[in-house]
Amino acid sequence: MLATRVRLSDLPEGALATFDQADVDLPMQRLLGSLGFTAACQVRLCKSGEPFIVRVRSSRIGLSRALAAAIYVIPTNGSI
């Protein structure tokens, strides 16, 4: 599974993926978790660039480029 993971910032717009992990400090991990980034949850990249906009479950979250590059996801197919 680890071999297929990519940075969220490397996903093409409109792509679906499942959240794998975030390479950030603990407070940021907790903040991401409280915003819905939990193990294997589905995310959709709505917009790339600064800011990256993703849909996590039903929430729309804006992320700075640095943060999007620190989040690892596993691309999937389909729509949510």
Next chain:
Amino acid sequence: MPVPAAGGAAVASVPAVRRILLLGNPNTGKTTVFNRLCGARAKTANFPGTTVTFRIGQAFLGEGRPLQVVDLPGLYVLDTDADEARDARSLLLGDDNHRRPDAVVVLVDASNLVRNLMLVGELRAFGVPVIVCLNMTDLATRRGVEIDAGRLANRIGARVVPMVASKGIGMAALVHELEAVFAAGCPPGEPSDLPAPGASIEALAAWADTIAAEVVRQRGTLDEIDRRTDQVDRVVTHPVAGTAIFVAVMGGLFWALFELAAVPMDLIEVTFGTLGSFARAWLPAGALQDLVTDGVIGGIAGTVVFLPQIMLLFFLISLLEDTGYLARAAFVNDRFFRRFGLPGQAFVPLLTAHACAIPGLMSTRLIPDKRDRLRAILVLPFMSCSARLPVYVLLTSLLFADRPGLAGLAFAGAYVLGAAAAFVTAAVFGRTLVRGRPRPMVLELPSYKRPSLMNALFTARDQGLSFLKTAGTIIFAISVVMWWLSAYPRSAPPADVLALRAQASAPGLPVDEAARLAAEADALEGRAAQASSFAGRLGQFVQPVFAPLGFDWQLTDAILTSFIAREVFVSTMSVLAGASDTADVDEGVIQRIRTMTREDGGPVFTRATSASALVFFVLAMQCLATLAVTRRETGGLKYAAIQLGYMSGLAWAAAFVVYQGLRLAGIG
């Protein structure tokens, strides 16, 4: 985190006034529900020892029974180190002498059930009856979301009220459910799969996912439904289009701030001027009359005059926030702000500081990272507040006497210089005093929706009252002290004043001539009184410090008295110029100030002195009230002292460079 026992027991004894907490994620409509329940019967308060604010108001149940409603700041989870979460836990547990609530009303965004249910899952462990308001069901329907409310109530073991709070739909049902909870507590038969007390975010999310899968029916895919939001977001966060939109929105906001607020501000000045005249007419001449008219009425007027701008600003910010645009604007700014060590969220405080630094300092609370917030607090007073405006008008008029175009440019330049100083200083502090890069930004982007006029009105009212309470008391106290320093000790009228008065009262003198001489005597007496006052003496004592900037003792005195409030500079200069004591910058006053002379007979205001004074006013920390609020917001004197030190130091150095540079260039 202290973990209570699970369970939703009814309250044992019945208190006279029931108390409920409003909780929920940000942007779920909590404020709307609070305003609908309490209307104007509300006030803002602080948790003791923290900067976390909450609102407390009174609502009514059936037969007019009172209900106390506490509205807490929006939060995603309770189990974090954030101040808001800690205070919410403390209230829920009844710690720190807080009275435990009789029920908690949780606002849940119906179109985003899973993330919102995580908070409900945490709350159920606190043993307080919970009512879930399934808000914004209209938006949810538009996103193709259908929720079986009855089934949801059974699965979470709490009462559920579908509502559209912005339209008042569901409010009566909420009151009805509150009555039912107070009468009977939680529904019997608690679900067996509630998250355990202290459950992890992962466990809470898994529980919420399971429930959502059972109670939510999604029509169509969100990809199709959110396409329009995607398109709008692409434009408003675009590097070029997004920035242009932001500039246009802020331009409109500033226009409104300075144009629309001008009328009530003028009205306030006229009202207090009239009040002062009445007091002067009714009270016997002497110290009491001066204290009431100049100290008390002048001090209150100096505070209240900012109210229209502050209330209008928060009214407009609230409208913008409700639309969902502000979160996007934060990202647009983040690109630029980040280079200087400030987060995108700092733009609202920096914007607010253009009306007054004090509400700006208070609104830095929305910056999540403490070091980011500290940097914003330290540089925020560089932004040109309204109190600097009359000073800018006076000094730019003196600088470019007959060239209004250049004066206008200098005026705009003063604003740009203040903002530039703020950003550069933030970058320097990020590498020295408050080291670190701003935390990478992550923000929920709320759905676009029509703003609530009611929320905006109540926000403006609350912020206005909060300003009067926190800033008003400080400004008022400082005004009285500074008035005393400017008015005492009293000195006997100089000989030339007595001579002029004697001439004015000479028999046979035409009435016009007598009036002219009397006015001249009054002006001379005012000037002499100012010179011999404590503030005047201090001005003369510290003048050598300001001499390299081109300031004589009169200009130094005016700068010292402007610590009352910056615009007092104008009235002090006016007194020293021998005009009446006025804060209005009209052409007559400017002309008299322009012709003021130094002890050696040279002009007080050369072009170099005017430019140097303007730069000094842009950069200097001349507001004791701001320092007092900085001290409170940072929890000690240290950062207030640093703020005073570097701002004053920078102002002196920059004014020195300008004055000496212009003189070297032959511009005297």
